[in-house]
Amino acid sequence: MPLYDYQCKHCQTVFEVRAAFKEKEAGLEPACPHCHSKATRQLLTGGLFLRRSDDDAALDLPMCGPKAGPGCCGG
Numbered sequence: 244m245p246l247y248d249y250q251c252k253h254c255q256t257v258f259e260v261r262a263a264f265k266e267k268e269a270g271l272e273p274a275c276p277h278c279h280s281k282a283t284r285q286l287l288t289g290g291l292f293l294r295r296s297d298d299d300a301a302l303d304l305p306m307c308g309p310k311a312g313p314g315c316c317g318g
């Protein structure tokens with residue numbers, strides 16, 4: 244299950260919520276674990292980043308970036 248970062252609008256506490264995609268789509272309204280306020284907002288997080296290793300270069304796997312060729316990452 245993915246983790247979502249939330250911040251309380253009342254006390255500014257940042258906390259994580261573990262929820263299934265279906266729960267998230269249905270609309271999460273988590274309470275702050277510190278002050279129990281329901282006035283919370285979801286924070287945007289960085290997501291998943293994959294790092295290319297030297298072994299991947301030997302396999303010639305496409306990687307996106309400023310010097311990526313046409314067709315990379317849907318482009």
